[in-house]
Amino acid sequence: MLSKKTKYGLKALTYIARSESESPVQVGEIAKSEKIPQKFLESILLTLRKSGFLGSKKGKNGGYYLIKETSEIKMADVLRVLEGPIAMVPCVSLNFYEKCDDCQDEHECSVHKLMIQVRDNTLKVLRDNTLMDLAGK
Amino acid sequence: MLSKKTKYGLKALTYIARSESESPVQVGEIAKSEKIPQKFLESILLTLRKSGFLGSKKGKNGGYYLIKETSEIKMADVLRVLEGPIAMVPCVSLNFYEKCDDCQDEHECSVHKLMIQVRDNTLKVLRDNTLMDLAGK
DNA sequence: GTAATTCCTAGTAAGTTGATAGGATTAATA
DNA sequence: TATTAATCCTATCAACTTACTAGGAATTAC
Numbered sequence: 001m002l003s004k005k006t007k008y009g010l011k012a013l014t015y016i017a018r019s020e021s022e023s024p025v026q027v028g029e030i031a032k033s034e035k036i037p038q039k040f041l042e043s044i045l046l047t048l049r050k051s052g053f054l055g056s057k058k059g060k061n062g063g064y065y066l067i068k069e070t071s072e073i074k075m076a077d078v079l080r081v082l083e084g085p086i087a088m089v090p091c092v093s094l095n096f097y098e099k100c101d102d103c104q105d106e107h108e109c110s111v112h113k114l115m116i117q118v119r120d121n122t123l124k125v126l127r128d129n130t131l132m133d134l135a136g137k
Numbered sequence: 138m139l140s141k142k143t144k145y146g147l148k149a150l151t152y153i154a155r156s157e158s159e160s161p162v163q164v165g166e167i168a169k170s171e172k173i174p175q176k177f178l179e180s181i182l183l184t185l186r187k188s189g190f191l192g193s194k195k196g197k198n199g200g201y202y203l204i205k206e207t208s209e210i211k212m213a214d215v216l217r218v219l220e221g222p223i224a225m226v227p228c229v230s231l232n233f234y235e236k237c238d239d240c241q242d243e244h245e246c247s248v249h250k251l252m253i254q255v256r257d258n259t260l261k262v263l264r265d266n267t268l269m270d271l272a273g274k
Numbered sequence: 275g276t277a278a279t280t281c282c283t284a285g286t287a288a289g290t291t292g293a294t295a296g297g298a299t300t301a302a303t304a
Numbered sequence: 305t306a307t308t309a310a311t312c313c314t315a316t317c318a319a320c321t322t323a324c325t326a327g328g329a330a331t332t333a334c
Contacts, residue, residue: 002248026280037324059280060334075251121259122255174294177292180293182311183311194300195312196300196302197308201311
């Protein structure tokens with residue numbers, strides 16, 4: 001299951017990408033428009049800023065803005081920051097690999113074999129889709 | 138993340154499928170061989186039996202056995218029983234659909250659009266792979 | 275100086291996961 | 305028929321995760 005955190009984060013990024021305004025977009029505006037609890041969204045946007053997806057301006061008339069082209073923000077990267085590993089089991093994760101306790105030989109493991117395929121297909125979708133595709137601009 | 142329950146379930150099914158023996162395979166044997174807590178595995182196999190993937194024989198020399206061809210047991214169906222929805226959000230789930238509270242129009246939602254693609258690709262893998270593919274027989 | 279905004283840390287209720295406990299039931303066999 | 309070995313069933317529980325909320329500090333525009 002996709003967490004609310006990730007879902008809210010993606011919706012917020014989309015909202016910012018679609019925004020026509022020159023000035024930064026405020027959390028309150030996004031929260032209201034997308035029906036996201038504001039304080040929760042604050043923490044999510046903070047994470048996205050610290051991970052290099054967003055810039056921010058503090059104080060009055062502050063807010064968040066994109067610091068990269070929408071076409072350069074891959075969903076795979078956003079998901080890794082908000083959701084964690086993309087793979088369904090750590091033993092097939094590219095970025096968060098961990099050996100299984102119960103497996104002697106990974107290459108004999110039927111679950112491993114299956115989950116590699118799932119990962120590859122999911123990863124392809126998430127790498128091909130950028131924020132431009134989500135936002136439509 | 139794939140739950141331990143699902144992972145153990147898949148490993149157990151694979152074990153049973155690979156078993157040469159005529160007589161049913163016992164939980165204790167699977168648990169030992171695959172390093173799965175026995176009592177936990179008991180409950181998982183019970184679920185798989187109730188869902189029609191396994192048959193069982195009680196009492197001495199009892200155990201579990203397949204009641205379908207390995208080629209007819211699709212991973213998608215097993216996953217739905219053990220793990221629940223395959224889709225990452227309920228609003229793109231085929232079998233467990235639920236509307237989002239926060240979305241007015243699903244077709245405008247960027248998350249929806251993305252997760253449909255993820256679901257389609259995951260589903261293809263999970264439908265194409267049967268227990269025969271996992272077990273190699 | 276005031277209002278409006280982001281930034282930061284901490285806490286928390288509710289739900290889920292990954293088990294374990296304890297036995298009831300059933301069947302083979304000596 | 306008694307014993308043993310297996311599945312079946314229900315209940316319970318600790319640890320973890322999620323989805324927030326609280327409260328304020330820091331910063332900036334005007």
